[in-house]
Amino acid sequence: MHDIRAIRENPAAFDAGLALRNLPPASGEILSLDADRRSRIASAEAAQAEQNKASKEAGAAKGRGDEAEFERLRALVSAKKEETQQMQAEAAALDAQLRDLLLGIPNLPLPSVPPGKDEDDNVEIRRWGEPRALDFTPREHFEIAGVKPGMDFETAAKLSGARFVVLKGAVARIQRALAQFMLDLHIAEHGLTETWTPVLVLSEMMEGTGQLPKFGEDSYQTREGWWLIPTSEVTLTNTVNGDLVEQATLPRRMVAHSQCFRSEAGSAGRDTAGMLRQHQFEKVEMVSITDAASGEAEHDRMTRCAETVLERLGLPYRTIVLCGGDMGFGARITHDLEVWLPGQGKYREISSVSYCGDFQARRMNARYRPEAGGKPDFVHTLNGSGLAVGRTLIAVLENGQQADGSVTLPEALHPYLGGKTRLGADGQLA
Structure with a gap:
């Protein structure tokens, strides 16, 4: 606000x-x-x-x-x-x-945000890794022989309709391993506090982070009035809703693994094949609550946390800064991480890391008392995917695919898979 x-x-x-x-x-x-x-x-x-x-x-x-x-x-x-x-x-x-x-008016961009109308005007900051040279035609994740037994869209459609998936066996285990790996990395090396929060929230919480009133159609509301969270940004950020905290307790750095729910309103016809765009998905979300002077530096730090996940998994990516016309409602500046997907032959978004300044804090009336004394000031908030688990699964499967339909798995995941190093063409871990 x-x-x-x-x-x-x-x-x-x-x-x-x-x-x-x-x-x-x-x-x-x-x-x-x-x-x-x-x-x-x-x-x-x-x-x-x-x-x-x-x-x-x-x-x-x-x-x-x-x-x-x-x-x-x-x-x-x-x-x-x-x-x-x-x-x-x-x-x-x-x-x-x-x-x-x-x-209903979005946040104002930082002066450093590049001008532009849409994703074509975003500016690349850096790249990491080289896409693997393949001597065969790469397949999308749902076409890989070893993946097919563990990725069931037909049963999901029977249960829930379009844009859902049932994961089974080895593929489900790989997804669980990815989430565990991300949490462990953020907790042990990045200093984030693991947090578990509800997935049902009050309307005031959705308003606090900017999903309401303007974007209600993008989320699901229960008959009782609760909203299903589109990301745990909503719950983590709102932990300081209405609070006056001491500056000495900042920054507060949190991470949560949760189910997320989005109606995908307005996305008809986009990414309908596979599990790239789903109504229900998992994310490991990072949120930082800082003072007014620390926000931009914290944004760079959070971006680096997300990049580290991709690097440990050996996944080529690029980091871009979104132009003014492509930024989300609550952001002052956003870095997107786009991972290389061989099956599509292009980079696709896997994380957005946004600095919101005091925009959300004013909506939440969340303030801090300066250590030097004086009038309380609004906290500054940041959020970012660290990472979207389903999309990371897609990237791991596509980048590790072999000509025979098997998948070589990243070394970072081996300890979480009982020492298994590959997904066989038969759909079993080996």
Whole structure:
């Protein structure tokens, strides 16, 4: 959510930030609503003061027996009370209208974010690893002989419909090994605290991280009113919702492995084959809560945490910075990691690491008390995949595939697979 005071002080800068997202100016509408709201508040305060004055004078008139003056003043008190209530009601309505408007406006990009309209304008920062030279035509993950016995889309469709999968046997074990490997790496080497959270949350929590009110159609809501989380960013970030924490406790670095749920609204026809785009999937999610001065450095650190996972698995990737037109709603800057998928012959997103500044914190009213004293300030929040487990499974299977339909598995996973090093063409670990 945006700071109305900052918009008042520099509306041109606010509109310039929106322009970097290819959005029209909004400061005029915002400030007009704000001025109307403040005018009603001032009118209510003035009427309240006149009511108080008239009430006091009415008491004095009654005391001296001036009945006519008393009746006049009593009528004035009643009129001013009604005027106060009317102005307060109008101010409250305008305040709600202003809040709804601000809730629907995305975060402002950092000045370093490249301009652009869509993914074609994103800027590559670096690459790691070289795609393996193959002497056979690579297959997509669901076409590999050794994978087919453990990746059942037909049964999943019978159970739940399109865009679900049932994993069995060795493939299910590899996916579980990947999640365990990611958690262990982040906990032991990156200093993240393992956290387990619910997958059902209140509407206020979805609003706090920016999924509501604008993107409700992208998520699932139960009959009882809970929302299924699209990522544990929602729960991890909201652990400080409404809190005032000490600066000495920051940064708070958390990691969680969870089931995630997305309706994939608007993605009809995209990535329908295989398990690249599913309604239910797993992620190992990283979240950091920092102070105002540490956010950008923390963003680089989190990006490096995600990159390390790919490097330990030997998966070629590239890191890009998203242009203004391609960033998510709550981000000030986003680094995407794209892993090489031989079956598609291109790099595909496997992690997004975003710095949100105080945008989510204002929605959550999450603040910290500075160690040096002074007024509490809003925390800064960051989130990133470390990694999307299903997509990492796809990358491992496709990059390790052999001509005979078997898959050579990354060395980092061997301890999690009982020393097994490959998925045979028969679908068994060997």
